[in-house]
Amino acid sequence: MATIRRKTAIPALDDFKYARKNGIDLSWDNYEQMLPQDGFARLGLACSDCLMGPCRINPFDRGSEKTVCGLGRKELAYRSMMRLMGAAARETADPMAAILETAAAKCPETVKVSDGCTSVGAGVLKTDMINVLCEGVPFARLAELEKAAESADAAGAKGFNFVLVGACCSKRNTACGLANVELAMLTGLADAYLLGAGAVGLGRNAAAAYHTAVLCPGMETGALLKKAAEAFAKRDAAKIRPAGEPVQLKMHSLESLAEIAGSCDKVALFAGDANIKRTVGAAVIDTIKALTAKGVACFTFGNAAVEAAGLDGAVYASGAAVSDVAACEAIMKKVCAVCMPELALGGTVAQALYMGGKGAPVLTCTELPVEGCPELADALHESVEYCAPGDFTARALECAGEGV
Amino acid sequence: MSEVRRFFVDRRKCLGCKTCELRCAVARGSVGKELVAAVRENPLPRSRVYVQSDGETPAVLHCRQCEDAPCLSACSTGALKVDPETGVKYIDADRCINCWMCVMACPYGAIAPASERHAADKCDRCFQMERPHCMEACPTGAIELLTESEIEARMRELRAETMNER
Numbered sequence: 086m087a088t089i090r091r092k093t094a095i096p097a098l099d100d101f102k103y104a105r106k107n108g109i110d111l112s113w114d115n116y117e118q119m120l121p122q123d124g125f126a127r128l129g130l131a132c133s134d135c136l137m138g139p140c141r142i143n144p145f146d147r148g149s150e151k152t153v154c155g156l157g158r159k160e161l162a163y164r165s166m167m168r169l170m171g172a173a174a175r176e177t178a179d180p181m182a183a184i185l186e187t188a189a190a191k192c193p194e195t196v197k198v199s200d201g202c203t204s205v206g207a208g209v210l211k212t213d214m215i216n217v218l219c220e221g222v223p224f225a226r227l228a229e230l231e232k233a234a235e236s237a238d239a240a241g242a243k244g245f246n247f248v249l250v251g252a253c254c255s256k257r258n259t260a261c262g263l264a265n266v267e268l269a270m271l272t273g274l275a276d277a278y279l280l281g282a283g284a285v286g287l288g289r290n291a292a293a294a295y296h297t298a299v300l301c302p303g304m305e306t307g308a309l310l311k312k313a314a315e316a317f318a319k320r321d322a323a324k325i326r327p328a329g330e331p332v333q334l335k336m337h338s339l340e341s342l343a344e345i346a347g348s349c350d351k352v353a354l355f356a357g358d359a360n361i362k363r364t365v366g367a368a369v370i371d372t373i374k375a376l377t378a379k380g381v382a383c384f385t386f387g388n389a390a391v392e393a394a395g396l397d398g399a400v401y402a403s404g405a406a407v408s409d410v411a412a413c414e415a416i417m418k419k420v421c422a423v424c425m426p427e428l429a430l431g432g433t434v435a436q437a438l439y440m441g442g443k444g445a446p447v448l449t450c451t452e453l454p455v456e457g458c459p460e461l462a463d464a465l466h467e468s469v470e471y472c473a474p475g476d477f478t479a480r481a482l483e484c485a486g487e488g489v
Numbered sequence: 490m491s492e493v494r495r496f497f498v499d500r501r502k503c504l505g506c507k508t509c510e511l512r513c514a515v516a517r518g519s520v521g522k523e524l525v526a527a528v529r530e531n532p533l534p535r536s537r538v539y540v541q542s543d544g545e546t547p548a549v550l551h552c553r554q555c556e557d558a559p560c561l562s563a564c565s566t567g568a569l570k571v572d573p574e575t576g577v578k579y580i581d582a583d584r585c586i587n588c589w590m591c592v593m594a595c596p597y598g599a600i601a602p603a604s605e606r607h608a609a610d611k612c613d614r615c616f617q618m619e620r621p622h623c624m625e626a627c628p629t630g631a632i633e634l635l636t637e638s639e640i641e642a643r644m645r646e647l648r649a650e651t652m653n654e655r
Binding site: 121123124128143144145146 | 506525
């Protein structure tokens, strides 16, 4: 790593030193190698939808206002947002309305979650079991795999241990957040890394330096479990490093959260992905600390729940999706801010836009690829407000009606 | 005066991505010095480096810092100056009267009539910095800043490579 900055909110200095000493490139290394990233794409002014391109509009060049096919800045920025959300762009006179409609369509009601308890931290990886890290894998598929694993050959291990990455629920343990998956892999205990369609996949970097098999949940179940067991048999004892004790995390159903919301004045929701362009987890942790100190209850979802695990005070985790809250009036009427500082995936961006469309004040410190068209960017910021990372906590406090 | 260094662009490495243009416009032409903020500025920032293509190969063009610079001779107000330390030709915007004589005199089209800023505008090689912004930004390392002897060495390498390929 060439730059000196805080990479992640969790204490990880020893991990970074270990990776450097052993020549393991982490995503932070790759990110720094990648710089400068494509400014046109960052502004939403690049398009590679057809082979007459790739096209781009120079934001500062008055002569390049259109793509080959005649798209202007607004249409190009609109298409960038639709592409990010995994949707096809359609001809429309109102790009912002089309973006919000698409976001809503991407946020269907998800599975019902229950109250319970889970463990969070790399310590959930077991030395005597086949550890399968699951990121972005649908819970229904995970349940299928767990059932099949009960009778599968475990290659001398005590069985299969399916753990989540970047999500938590009351039925399974969680190894780490989305950006810290590489650090969990440095334990040398990750035998398989299962990457679903909703995965960021930052663990690929470290997996390459270990015995870890990177697998797709679409594989045939028997073959998938066999690959994981084969990887376990190749585990290198010399590379195994101790992991700290996991944190116990109480999980809440939406009904429980509604009950909690009924007994407090204000609620802030925390959700989102991880984005290594920022200090991973810092905005979530700092803002939760500031808000709980002012008496605001903080409900955490998905990756934010993992990042906030272990924080004291009025912090309540749930395995639901943050967009599920929109249907729960008892919570929505108490929501003062929806904090989604780190965005990375289109699905999460859709959740942010959906919540914004429902009238909740949504904050992020991740730029969306529309800034090349100030007109569209301004319209979008009415749904999802951008704050500079250093201002995020102060802005969340303002939304809660509290001074810094 | 130290040995003059000039931009040397390895056209084999240039992808025509225009990252140098964006960086130049933001770092040297904008007030906020940040891409997203710069897009909203009025007047819009202007790049002093140009990426053009003949339809096949992209080419990066900066002010070539000519030794006997036509722009310098054409300027009647003394707005075009030479830095005594580096030999770099630059424009003193306060002295420029927008006559565009330098624009016409430049054989490379490297000087822009920036009427929105009431002065001609051209690359000054970021001469007060160790490494120019465009060079820092280039993702493939196509832009370098070399002395005459270094350029000669580079050309020798290039000739040797070409011969080996044959």
